[in-house]
Amino acid sequence: MNIVYYTHLQGNKSAGLTYSIPAQVRAQSRIDNVYWFNCSASELDTWRQVEVFHNKSDVSSCKINDFPKPFNKPDVVVFESFYSPNDCFTARHLRANKIPYIIVPRGALTRGAQAMGKVKKSIANIMLFNNYAKKAAAIHYLTKQEYADSGKKWNENSLIIPNGIEPKRVTKTWTKSNSLRGIFIGRLDIYHKGIDLLIQACKNNFRMMKEKKCTIDIYGPSSSDLDTIENMITQAGLSGIINLKGAVYGEMKEEVLLNSDFFVLTSRFEGHPMGLIEALSYGLPCLVTTGTNMAEEIKVADAGWTSDISVEGISEALKSLLCEKSNLDEKGKNSLELSNKYKWENIAQKTHDEYRVILGS
Structure with a gap:
């Protein structure tokens, strides 16, 4: 053709x-x-x-x-x-x-x-x-x-x-750790990416996140929502738990993904998010909403945790993640296997x- x-x-x-x-x-x-x-x-x-x-x-x-x-x-x-x-x-x-x-x-x-x-x-x-x-x-x-x-x-x-996605030459290697590091990479759009929902869900799990030494780093280029996101994090008492970072590309992006333990995307809507597919291809388990359009696949593959588009649902998914730290490597293997489909x-x-x-x- x-x-x-x-x-x-x-x-x-x-x-x-x-x-x-x-x-x-x-x-x-x-x-x-x-x-x-x-x-x-x-x-x-x-x-x-x-x-x-x-x-x-x-x-x-x-x-x-x-x-x-x-x-x-x-x-x-x-x-x-x-x-x-x-x-x-x-x-x-x-x-x-x-x-x-x-x-x-x-x-x-x-x-x-x-x-x-x-x-x-x-x-x-x-x-x-x-x-x-x-x-x-x-x-x-x-x-x-x-x-x-x-x-x-x-x-x-x-x-x-x-x-x-192209298969990655290097994927996640799991080692014992006393902490948990989550990562979001994408546009800093509060409504589209459901960042408000994620912040509230983290607030609901504040004590457990502190206990498990769990943090979530948010990477994205500056946007009109940046100041609002910073204020939301501060008002929720989540400074040091949710960390706003700048944009990240290329080799540095690969490095931060490989140094993370899970990927999070709580979007209200998407097409087919490349950031999420990429995270799977590095062997990261993922916490996602149905708005990502990949929740069902991730659930069936046991490649992470899924939720509807609500604070309550995301809170429960995050709680499950925190309670299943010992299963991260297995879910990571499943993520890698799922990415082969693409x-x-x-x-x-x-x-x-x-x-x-x-x-x-």
């Missing part, structure tokens, strides 16, 4: 898409004839290392009919985002030329995401995006839970194919097969 991947990446080092989309494109290009176009001037050295990468410096118009053959008339175009008016106009051109397209909304259609800026999104949906979604060949969801939380109203055709080579083959079915080829 001739596949065009159409993206709007800005090179934000804390965004999972910055890494997952290039990895996806690279893996897919080993099976299909792929052209990746990033509709901005942004680029990273690692993107240029993907041979099929192009951006506005290559095609300033961003128009698909200006792409080189055969990508000016590809078999399918994959939009790796949802709320981009430019994509709607591009999709209109594709429909006029009978070129099918698939949308990967990455959590944007879930009830939780739709609730943020609800009025503005409702108007935008009526004006542009409902039609954009309904006339796609399919909506490509990343997890079963994302599909369930998005509903069937957007498009009758859908497929579910997850993000992927090898990019397998994801790419599944994508090829399922796209062909959708396209009827």
Whole structure:
């Protein structure tokens, strides 16, 4: 197949898409004839290392009919985002030329995401995006839970194919310790990432966390929520238990993950969080909410602790974690095994097969 991947990446080092989309494109290009176009001037050295990468410096118009053959008339175009008016106009051109397209909304259609800026999104949906979604060949969801939380109203055709991960050369080594170190890596967005829920759950387990010498380090780039998070931690009496750190990337990120005992993600909604998949691939057991869209898999694999999206549920999951310190290594092994399900080579083959079915080829 001739596949065009159409993206709007800005090179934000804390965004999972910055890494997952290039990895996806690279893996897919080993099976299909792929052209990746990033509709901005942004680029990273690692993107240029993907041979099929192009951006506005290559095609300033961003128009698909200006792409080189055969990508000016590809078999399918994959939009790796949802709320981009430019994509709607591009999709209109594709429909006029009978070129099918698939949308990967990455959590944007879930009830939780739709609730943020609800009025503005409702108007935008009526004006542009409902039609954009309904006339796609399919909506490509990343997890079963994302599909369930998005509903069937957007498009009758859908497929579910997850993000992927490359196996790590080094994974967690377990040694005896008198303390427990948890870690969160992601955007400092209180509502989206459920940071308020996590702080309250830690407050509810304050005595046990002190007794078990358990801390949670929160890594993320500065945001408009940073001061509020700091105040919430202080007011909850959790200074020294929850520690705000800065952004962390590359080798330093690997180091802090390997030096941690569990990963925590208490999101209200997600697509398929790369940070969580990455933590599993290092062999870290994970404490997650159903909003991460991976709670069921982690529960079945016994790769951590799961909760609904509530303070009470997260409190109970955290309490279970604190009581099961002796099981961390076993759950870590299960995490590593679960991550094998997401090898990019397998994801790419599944994508090829399922796209062909959708396209009827």
